[in-house]
Amino acid sequence: MITATPRPAPRSHGLLAPTSPVRTARPEDAAAPADLSRPFLRSGALRERPISLHADHAADFLLTEAPDGTLDGCVGPRVHPAAPGEGRDSAGVVNNFCVAGRRGRR
Structure with missing residues (x-):
């Protein structure tokens, strides 16, 4: 018989509740990620982009919302495939x- 030692459950860091819905952004969501980015623009961590650009590329972003519908976070994951013959992975x-x-x- 093989037994496994139980491991404690991972601790939540409190940033996002496990039930926070994640969805792809829509063009009408463009103002919310732009507003969320504002403090990072002031610090120089992000470059300012017009809201129209956020709207044009909305589908490139994932959003998570609080139960009241306000935006909790956003992220824009992107894959850069290797060119043929480049000898590297994506x-x-x-x-x-x-x-x-x-x-x-x-």
Whole structure:
């Protein structure tokens, strides 16, 4: 008989509840990620982009919302495939990863 030692459940960091819905952004969501990005623009961590660009590329972003519908976070994951003959695997990058201040550490 093989037995396994139970492991404690992973601790939640409190940033997002496990039930927070994640969905693909829609063009009408463009203002919310732009607003969420604003503190990072002021610090120089992100470059400012017009809301029209957020709208044009909305499907490139994932959003998570609070139960009241306000935006808790956004992220823009992107895969960069290797060119044929380049001799490397695809690479990934995470763009515009922002979390609402109210969801940060307590």
